[in-house]
Amino acid sequence: MASGERIFVQAIRRYCADHGIAVDVRAGGWLITMRRGEARHFAFGYDIGLNSAIAHRLANDKSATAEALTLEGVPCVPHHLSLNPKLGKNVVGPSWRDAMLELLHDHPQGVVVKPNEGTSGRSVFKVTTEAELDHATSDVFSMSTGLVISPYVEIEEEVRVVLLGDVPLIVYSKQRGTDWRHNLDAGAKPVLLEDGEARADRAKLAIDAARAIGIVFASIDLVRVDGKWRVLEINSGVMMEALGKLHPELVQAAYDAALDRVFGEK
Template sequence: MTTNRPYLNLIQHSVKNDGVSFEEIVPNYLYRAILGEKSFLMHDVEVGLNNSAAAKTAMSKSGTYETLKYYDIPAIEHAFLMNTSSRFSKNDSFELAKQLFSQWNKKVVVKQDNGSQGNNVYKVTSIEELIKCLKLLFQLGVNASISPYEEATYEYRIVTLASKPKLFLGKQRTTSWKHNLISGAIAIDIPDEQAPQLATLANKAASALELDFCTVDILQTSRGLHVLEINEQVMLDEYCKNNPDRQRKVADVYREAVLRRFKKI
């Protein structure tokens, strides 16, 4: 049984000719992938190649930055701001945010520390906005992170599997300051001469976080290429929507990932 979600359906059909079948546990959400006598749970689009510690680190924007910094990998700084309602909160997150706002030329980005697929991400240029956005995030019951705003026209997403780059995607922002395709950015091809440098940086970043299957987002800044974030789930639905060639490429990557998962069982 397969799903009626287009992206998840693409993933499941990618291994149809390999003899892999799927039993539905929760419709469009939770499945049991089966190949012969082997099976594993597939949670949404997650095939389970990444260990839990690595996945949790990647989910944290500040945790990702600190790990990359530890390994001397160029990345956009993200500072952790604990929710002031947390019972673990000891420092004043608002005061720290104000200090960093001034330090970073009064132009920052504030977001959920655990990410939200481009939602709850704010570009801030005043103290009043900073306080307002932090309060909004904290009211949602989440922690936040703050980073300096980097003026960048291009963002690149590299899909890595087993420490090898499998797919290179480019995004050019247009009407929005964000690079999300759903926010108006357009998908572009990456020049062949740029691919080796992007591949090297993406592989270093994925290896540092010990992720077997992930996407690495890299900004083209005035200071060169810097990792923006790493996503432990490979979500490329907007990239390949209504584009058969891209759908084929994504399906090929997921086919390799699913079969790799079975080999590890």
């Protein structure tokens, strides 16, 4: 096992070793081929291939996810899409900045600007002024074809649910550190939720969200705002690096269950 490999890659190696599956790790661990007999399966990034192409694309698009959840009546945090003006006026339209300014003016407490696709809280900005908005949009558009704007809300609690079908494999809260964000990469700490009513309620909302976009294996971020729970994001790639350092057996079991589904074990 290569030193410094991601926990995701280590988990796949262990599963394949235990099940007589040949594994070939390429591109620094970002592309993995798994072979057993004539069967061949790929893992790419943090995606093991259980989700349909359309569910994967919806989950990776924050604006599309919010629209799909709203259509199904699943409470969620709004994500308003703005396309990069470099795509051209015929695609973006002439009033893209006016639309963003209107959103900012409608939410005097501020808005959050971030890439429409992406994870780990990178290039995420809290914006309260036009100057901050211009800085944020310039940064995001330098690396992305689109951004989303959400109203800034005081998050009282955030929970992540790792789902396989309708089964909540892992449910944990993110204990925020000094940063205003709850991203694990920004210093938040994962704390497992024990079995009980709270865990069951969070799992039910996550299951409703997963069904709304037809996703099978995902991690779903939920936030409590003004005492009410809603969906923040759905992640098609299930990343559990921070959690795996604290609860390696639990994370291995979750990936094992998903890989069993890939190889038709259960």
